[in-house]
Amino acid sequence: xxxxxxAGAVGLAAISAITFGAGVAQAKDSITxxxxxxxxxxxxxxxxxxxxxxxxxxxxxxxxxxxxxxYNTKGFGGAVASIIELDxxxxxxxxxxxxxxxxxxxxxxxxxxxxxxGNCQALAPVVEELKQFTIFATCGTPRIFEEAPxxxxxxxxxxxxxxxxxxxxxxxxxxxxxxxxxxxxQNYAWGQxxxxxxxxxxxxxxxxxxxxxxxxxxxxxxxxxxxxxxxLSLDKAELVHSSFWGGDLxxxxxxxxxxxxxxxxxxxxxxxxxxxxxxxxxxxxxxxIGARGPYGILVKxxxxxxNKWFIETYKNIYGIYPSGPAYQYGQAILAAKIAxxxxxxxxxxxxxxxxxxxxxxxxxxxxIEMSLGGGHQAVTENGYGVTKYDDENGENVVTDVKFYPGSxxxxxxxxxxxxxxxxxxxxxxx
Amino acid sequence: MLRDTTSKVVLFGGIAIxxxxxxxxxxxxxxxxxxxxxxxxxxxxxxLWRTGLVSFGHAFYFGLGAYTVxxxxxxxxxxxxxxxxxxxxxxxxxxxxxxxxxMRNYRDIFFAMxxxxxxxxxxxxxxxxxxxxxxxxxxxxxxxIFGIAPETKYPLFIIITMIAMISALxxxxxxxxxxxxxxxxxxxxxxxxEYLGFSVAxxxxxxxxxxxxxxxxxxxxxxxxxGQVDPDSMINWTVSGELVFITILxxxxxxxxxxxxxxxxxxxxxxxxxLAPQAWQLIVGATFLTVIFFLPGGIWSLIAKxxxxxx
Numbered sequence: 001x002x003x004x005x006x007a008g009a010v011g012l013a014a015i016s017a018i019t020f021g022a023g024v025a026q027a028k029d030s031i032t033x034x035x036x037x038x039x040x041x042x043x044x045x046x047x048x049x050x051x052x053x054x055x056x057x058x059x060x061x062x063x064x065x066x067x068x069x070x071y072n073t074k075g076f077g078g079a080v081a082s083i084i085e086l087d088x089x090x091x092x093x094x095x096x097x098x099x100x101x102x103x104x105x106x107x108x109x110x111x112x113x114x115x116x117x118g119n120c121q122a123l124a125p126v127v128e129e130l131k132q133f134t135i136f137a138t139c140g141t142p143r144i145f146e147e148a149p150x151x152x153x154x155x156x157x158x159x160x161x162x163x164x165x166x167x168x169x170x171x172x173x174x175x176x177x178x179x180x181x182x183x184x185x186q187n188y189a190w191g192q193x194x195x196x197x198x199x200x201x202x203x204x205x206x207x208x209x210x211x212x213x214x215x216x217x218x219x220x221x222x223x224x225x226x227x228x229x230x231x232l233s234l235d236k237a238e239l240v241h242s243s244f245w246g247g248d249l250x251x252x253x254x255x256x257x258x259x260x261x262x263x264x265x266x267x268x269x270x271x272x273x274x275x276x277x278x279x280x281x282x283x284x285x286x287x288x289i290g291a292r293g294p295y296g297i298l299v300k301x302x303x304x305x306x307n308k309w310f311i312e313t314y315k316n317i318y319g320i321y322p323s324g325p326a327y328q329y330g331q332a333i334l335a336a337k338i339a340x341x342x343x344x345x346x347x348x349x350x351x352x353x354x355x356x357x358x359x360x361x362x363x364x365x366x367x368i369e370m371s372l373g374g375g376h377q378a379v380t381e382n383g384y385g386v387t388k389y390d391d392e393n394g395e396n397v398v399t400d401v402k403f404y405p406g407s408x409x410x411x412x413x414x415x416x417x418x419x420x421x422x423x424x425x426x427x428x429x430x
Numbered sequence: 431m432l433r434d435t436t437s438k439v440v441l442f443g444g445i446a447i448x449x450x451x452x453x454x455x456x457x458x459x460x461x462x463x464x465x466x467x468x469x470x471x472x473x474x475x476x477x478l479w480r481t482g483l484v485s486f487g488h489a490f491y492f493g494l495g496a497y498t499v500x501x502x503x504x505x506x507x508x509x510x511x512x513x514x515x516x517x518x519x520x521x522x523x524x525x526x527x528x529x530x531x532x533m534r535n536y537r538d539i540f541f542a543m544x545x546x547x548x549x550x551x552x553x554x555x556x557x558x559x560x561x562x563x564x565x566x567x568x569x570x571x572x573x574x575i576f577g578i579a580p581e582t583k584y585p586l587f588i589i590i591t592m593i594a595m596i597s598a599l600x601x602x603x604x605x606x607x608x609x610x611x612x613x614x615x616x617x618x619x620x621x622x623x624e625y626l627g628f629s630v631a632x633x634x635x636x637x638x639x640x641x642x643x644x645x646x647x648x649x650x651x652x653x654x655x656x657g658q659v660d661p662d663s664m665i666n667w668t669v670s671g672e673l674v675f676i677t678i679l680x681x682x683x684x685x686x687x688x689x690x691x692x693x694x695x696x697x698x699x700x701x702x703x704x705l706a707p708q709a710w711q712l713i714v715g716a717t718f719l720t721v722i723f724f725l726p727g728g729i730w731s732l733i734a735k736x737x738x739x740x741x
Contacts (some may be wrong), residue, residue, distance in 0.1 A: 039708045087707045091665030092567055096656050097464065101700055105457035118566040120656045129657075187558065188565040219557055220565055242611045 031079045031109040031345060033059065034102050036086040036095070037329065038115055042247025043089075046274050047115060047325050052139065053318055054326030055112065058333040059083050061313070064234035067334075068305045070362075074421055076337050079345035084108060088115060092122030095269040099123055099236035104184040105131045110134070110352070112332045115246075115325065117141035117160075118220075126152045131337070133349040137332035137355075138325060140292065141189040142197075142417040145278075146371025152353050156327050156368060156378045158293050158334045158410060160190065160243070161417040163270040164423060165409040165425070166288060166382035170402060171239065171268060172206050174288070178266075182212035182237035186220040186248065193417075194243030194270060212237040223251045229259055238266060245271035250279065257284050268384075273297050274323045276387060276396045283396055286339055287387045293380050295327035297398055299365040317396060331363040369406065372413055378407035404430060436602050438686060443686075444595035451587050455662020459587050465693040469674065470648035470700045472688035473601050474641030475677045480605075483537065484619030484677075487545025490552055490666040491522040491573040493665030495649025497556070498522075500568040511573040513553055515650045517567060523639060528696050530638040534631045546667055551664045553732040558616055558726050567660025568578055570653055583655070590651050594689065597644060602685045604640070646672075681728020683734065 035055045036049025111134040117194035120139035126133045140160040185191030216228040233330035262284045272289030273296040314322040342355035358375030369379045385398030411420035491690045495518030500507040602612040612633045680691025702713035
């Protein structure tokens with residue numbers, strides 16, 4: 001008889017037990033930064049782990065005051081930061097639930113990270129709802145700051161438009177007589193935006209080249225592209241555009257090189273940079289690769305103190321050269337330091353946001369101007385190169401590297417990417 | 431209807447949780463909202479499970495409810511919490527009623543897999559269609575209550591808890607009616623049930639439709655409490671598996687079990703995620719195995735055992 005009553009009591013006791021476990025007081029000489037990145041699944045190895053490594057390395061150096069000038073002051077506004085690692089897998093809805101936990105349960109001071117455009121798209125409204133100072137490190141969809149003005153949310157790298165406009169410009173320079181092109185992109189925000197921007201830019205600057213109507217949109221994180229590669233091989237288009245990244249990119253490169261896809265077609269990989277260090281000789285020669293900006297293999301020879309520090313320290317700790325995601329997460333952590341240095345370690349989310357809004361700062365490999373989206377979206381240069389296996393040193397290098405200034409490949413403030421490209425890219429300063 | 435102990439516990443427990451919600455921190459209120467929303471779907475699966483049927487595809491109805499909320503929000507600008515909730519439940523119910531004509535003829539693995547197949551068709555359609563959000567899904571605007579936009583999540587929490595209470599009471603009542611009692615008998619011997627003068631097909635059809643309505647409502651409430659829908663979190667077979675997992679974790683003993691099981695799952699996942707960001711799935715999986723090995727009757731059997739010892 002009484003068993004149900006006892007059952008209810010046990011349930012309530014469980015709930016109240018959780019209540020008392022919550023809430024940890026914050027000291028002012030230390031802050032917590034949550035860093036979400038892919039730690040499980042196919043995107044972890046090539047993308048999520050290097051990103052996390054970059055973030056941890058930079059945070060660690062900041063805590064010790066070991067960064068080169070002008071960032072050689074100790075800490076984040078003097079405070080020591082502890083990093084909370086977080087898995088980004090599981091889809092946007094799961095990430096929304098976890099983000100709420102981060103802010104409301106674990107009371108983090110700042111959130112810095114996120115790779116997937118799908119996750120960022122889902123999180124943007126929640127960031128504003130919870131009024132939490134947040135920096136998106138890598139995700140690329142331009143919609144984040146074009147759909148609505150943001151107050152607490154920042155992104156410290158360029159978006160997909162820059163990658164794809166620059167890709168089209170590079171293609172035009174290298175292959176002025178190109179007659180046709182096709183693409184394989186993942187069917188979600190990132191892939192859809194990437195293909196749209198590339199296709200529209202090609203229509204503007206290379207009207208002589210036609211787009212194939214057999215472009216492919218497989219689901220993200222599938223890893224098997226047999227039928228898509230068959231379709232691409234049969235397609236007459238001379239060039240294949242892809243915004244694949246992480247594990248999908250590597251699977252696609254393996255599967256398509258086995259079938260010789262890039263022996264008779266030009267490949268343009270906007271996020272190809274991460275594969276260059278990992279695949280070694282298995283990466284086909286002659287691929288046009290980008291790194292979503294001036295990061296990774298594209299800036300390996302850039303001789304600034306900050307970049308030299310970044311490459312040497314990373315190589316010492318992790319044994320390989322830093323790829324794009326490591327740079328992107330590293331510079332997002334750096335942006336957090338700059339905001340804390342300006343606003344103080346006990347600053348509110350509003351003060352931190354005010355400190356970062358609209359500033360220009362020197363990052364590890366490039367200059368970052370927070371000039372779009374009301375000062376919340378970064379503009380950087382963007383570049384491409386061609387892969388070549390260097391037999392002497394046994395590693396991949398890129399040749400013919402060319403960079404385009406940010407003002408050339410990204411729309412001016414207040415203009416949406418698609419409108420800007422369709423309007424003939426007015427105001428572009430190349 | 432409210433005379434038995436279970437109903438009293440549901441009623442007083444529900445009211446107590448609503449009152450406690452006012453003083454609990456936000457994140458616990460969130461966990462309760464997610465837990466109770468999902469528990470509605472588990473309640474439906476419990477009814478099926480007692481009949482010997484396990485569906486590995488109820489994310490179909492869960493997702494249908496969630497996507498109904500998203501689509502009426504984006505296309506028609508409907509923000510009212512009740513219109514969204516009943517919209518989701520009714521659409522799922524209609525779909526369940528129609529699909530029920532097929533499902534009521536199948537048992538065991540065929541029933542389980544046919545449900546999976548249907549849910550994966552919907553999943554495939556949504557993933558491939560950009561106008562349905564493909565894998566990104568949609569963000570959902572905050573719900574309003576009779577035209578008033580609440581400042582906090584608390585009013586939505588009260589509504590979810592009350593819907594959960596009402597559903598638990600109704601299912602508890604249903605399971606005591608003659609048609610409702612046709613669960614274990616159908617599982618044990620269908621022919622005998624037919625000879626007693628009941629249509630097994632009709633009974634299963636009704637149970638299936640009830641579970642669809644509950645799963646649809648669960649999806650709608652989940653979508654509103656999260657503010658986001660996407661196919662991988664709402665319709666994929668992994669979600670169906672998760673629902674079955676929680677059903678087994680809860681145990682079929684009582685209508686309160688799904689609510690406790692859901693909360694335990696929600697807390698388990700949150701802490702597993704917090705403690706082991708690289709291996710949180712391992713913790714959830716290990717718990718699942720532990721429950722199957724040592725608690726075949728689910729968490730409820732533990733509570734029932736405690737209850738027996740005391741009385």
